[in-house]
Amino acid sequence: MQTVYQLDDQGLLLHEREAPTKGHLQVLVAPPAAQGGHVARWVTALHPVVDTKTYGDPGTGSWEVIEDHRKGQLWIDHGKPYALNADHDGQSYDGLGPVPAWLYAEEPPASEPTLKEAQSAQLLVINASFETAAQALTAGYPEAERLTWPIQQSEALAWAADNAVATPYLDGLAVARGITPEDMRALTLAQVQAFQAASQQLVGTRQRLRDEINAATTVADVRAVVWPSGGQA
Known part of the structure; x- marks a missing residue:
């Protein structure tokens, strides 16, 4: 042997x-x-x-x-893995010998975006945060009820300006709810005013952050513009 x-x-x-x-x-x-x-x-x-x-x-x-790089992952660029023996611009690599200059043994970092690209991306982040905060204002209310808010708001604001104005929709809600029309009008007006105050803060904050993003002159400054941790500013 x-x-x-x-x-x-x-x-x-x-x-x-x-x-x-x-x-x-x-x-x-x-x-x-x-x-x-x-x-x-x-x-x-x-x-x-x-x-x-x-x-x-x-x-x-x-x-x-x-x-021997046959068992490892090779990369052409960030987010672009390479399959062994695949053609790339007329070149290929089987995983044996030194890694050619057009390949990377580790995934390269993503290239830095341009200022305009960073601004667009950060605005999307801000808008998403705004949407999340705005949705919290209406959480817990069924959609069918939310559809009635414009007429409730219109009648409540009209009543606040003139107590003699007719509020037929709110009056009908009062009957169904078992309270007086006066109480229904006052409760609705209070909710309308509270929602307006909260939404003003959210919309104003989003617009201010958008302005800061558009005014930023470096990518770092753009990325420093974030939605306030408390939801409003």
């Missing part, structure tokens, strides 16, 4: 084992140690089929240790 070193079709070391004779793509020369991320490759001018008897014998070739 002797120790043989099995190769794959590329001459890369797969494993070693004990065998009575040397077989196909097997080498009798012990390979050097290959650290992580590297693999040993047998280099020879002999052909494994044509020169079957002597292929892998001592003195017929030598080992080299090369980089």
Whole structure:
């Protein structure tokens, strides 16, 4: 029995084992140690089929240790992973040997946006925060009831300006609710005023932050414009 070193079709070391004779793509020369991320490759001018008897014998070739990136992820650019052997602008890489200059072993960081791109992106963030805060003002009310708010608001504000004005919708709500029309008008007016005050703060804050974003002259200044942690400012 002797120790043989099995190769794959590329001459890369797969494993070693004990065998009575040397077989196909097997080498009798012990390979050097290959650290992580590297693999040993047998280099020879002999052909494994044509020169079957002597292929892998001592003195017929030598080992080299090369980089092995076949199990790792390679990147063309940020957000663009590379598949081994895929064509990229007429070039390809099989994962063996040094990583070519057009590939990266680690994902490159995203390129810095232009000032205009940063402004557009940050405005979307501000608008989303505004929407979240605005939705909190109407949370808990069914949609069908929210559809009646314009007429409730119109009658309540008209009544606040002139106590003699008719409020037929609010009067009907009062009957269904079991309270007096006067109480219904006062309660509705209070809710309208509270909603207006809260929405004024939200809308004004969003507009102020939009103005600050548009006035910023650097990407860092743009990113510093954020929605207040308390929801309003």
